[in-house]
Amino acid sequence: MDPGEIVRRSVLRGIILGGGAVLLSGCGQPGSSAGTQPPTVAAADPISVKDQRGKTITFSGPVTRVVTIPMPAASLLVAVDQGADHLAAMHNASWIAMRDGIMGQLHPAALKIPHDIATQDFTPNVESVRALDPDVVVQWSDSQLTAPLENAGLKVVGLNNTGTQQDVDAWIALFAAMLGKPDRATQIKARSDAELKEVQSAAIGRTQAGPRILYFNRFTGGLKVAGTNSYNDFYIKLVGGTNPASGQQGVKGSGMVGVDVEQVLAWDPEVILLGNFDGAMPNDIYSNPIWQTIAAVRARRVYKVPLGGYRWDPPGQESPLMWHWLSDISFPQPQKSQLRSKVAGYYDFLYARQPSPAQIDKILWTDVNGRSAAYGQFDAS
Structure with a gap:
């Protein structure tokens, strides 16, 4: 759809x-006159x-x-x-x-x-x-x-x-x-719709082709990727990327589908997203000889998906922030990202709380993602 x-x-x-x-x-109530009604x-x-x-x-x-x-x-x-x-x-x-x-x-x-x-x-x-x-x-x-x-x-x-x-x-x-x-x-919903239009508008205005983005729902103990009819496929395409797992050479079935190493190597993704349903981190891929020929590894474009009030990878109330984060990851700009200010404002709106700079760093996994390409755009200063 x-x-x-x-x-x-x-x-x-x-x-x-x-x-x-x-x-x-x-x-009646004590002290009231007969027939007088108490407060309703x-x-x-x-x-x-x-x-x-x-x-x-x-x-x-x-x-x-x-x-x-x-x-x-x-x-x-x-x-x-x-x-x-x-x-x-x-x-x-x-x-x-x-x-x-x-x-x-x-x-x-x-x-x-x-x-x-x-x-x-x-x-x-x-x-x-x-x-x-x-x-x-x-x-x-x-x-x-x-x-x-x-x-x-x-x-x-x-x-x-x-x-x-x-x-x-x-x-x-x-x-x-x-x-x-x-x-x-x-x-x-009004706020979510406004953020969606902003992301869609940015995607429509780009002239360069989007990267091949592969999302791992599971990485340790067996590979599982997001195929067709998944929310991850929706937002990969929303920001202007392509999902090799749902394309012409994609996997059979829908949702989260198990794959082998050879299939991932054949897809050669340019960006890899590691979800929050296991403990896999970018260095697990960077340090493993199996993955060294993949474009995402050679360009150091492997990222742990943010974890805020809830995981950003599945659908939820923080999904608009995921759209902006993925857009910035996929099409990094020379200037600083505006995502940190969006997180602060959105959290105040959702949870009536203002996260500190250190808490925003935690949400965005700046420690483990900091060695990946263009992640400095999310730094506090």
Whole structure:
């Protein structure tokens, strides 16, 4: 799907805000005269949302205890809510990203939240989840993952992951509606759309061909790259690059696909991106004789993808920053990048926190990426 068409779709499609009566208290209060009504108190209106399964879930009011099982959901909830107060539990991989990234520093309370409520493959520990007494459990929409929770009497919101920006928009809209903050979804989407137009405009205005960019979802313990119908393929093409794994000589299948060394050597990528789902770093490639003939190694254009409030490689609330980072990596300019100021402003907008220069260095992996080409454009001074 064309990226422009993706972002033109309404973020609020499928979100239904239920109307509810305002209830007035009719009791007397001490010291009041007979027949005098006390101050009125408005009860919360019921809220209904339609999840990505097409199922409608109704809450008596804004949710206050949310268990999230899909990996991007925990940090996305924090971004929509601008805090971790309503996050009751999360997947362990979400917690690791908060610990290893910057979220645990921005919102330290997030690191104290339970994170043992599901297996690596997202199978829920139903009893552990029930013990937390959540208002709602956010889960991938696969019926095998949602049914055990619903059979236990829990309310479940199902999410799809088709690798599109439309998914991010839908997740944000669902979370904002559940939290009773629908305007927050509108704000986040408007800002994301503006950043997308800026990146698209820059790509359209270039005359030089973009580099061949290969994203490794896994590098250690077996190679896995992003093929067609992946979010990584979307943003590689968005900035004006090409993805050899999804081209005419690409891999069969879609999403993340396993490959061998010979295939990568044949593709000869000009830029290599190492994701945040394993510990691979640029020096692991630079120092290995197997990879020395690859264009990206010869030009020292191997980069660890940033890790902020969440991993920048999959779809999420920080994806607009990923687009700008990849654009600058792919088409480095002689002047300093504006990414650091964008990070500072975006974090204030998402998390109500201003990262320090040292924290921005951590997000951008300036220590491990600093020996790669053109990375000085992201230096603080």
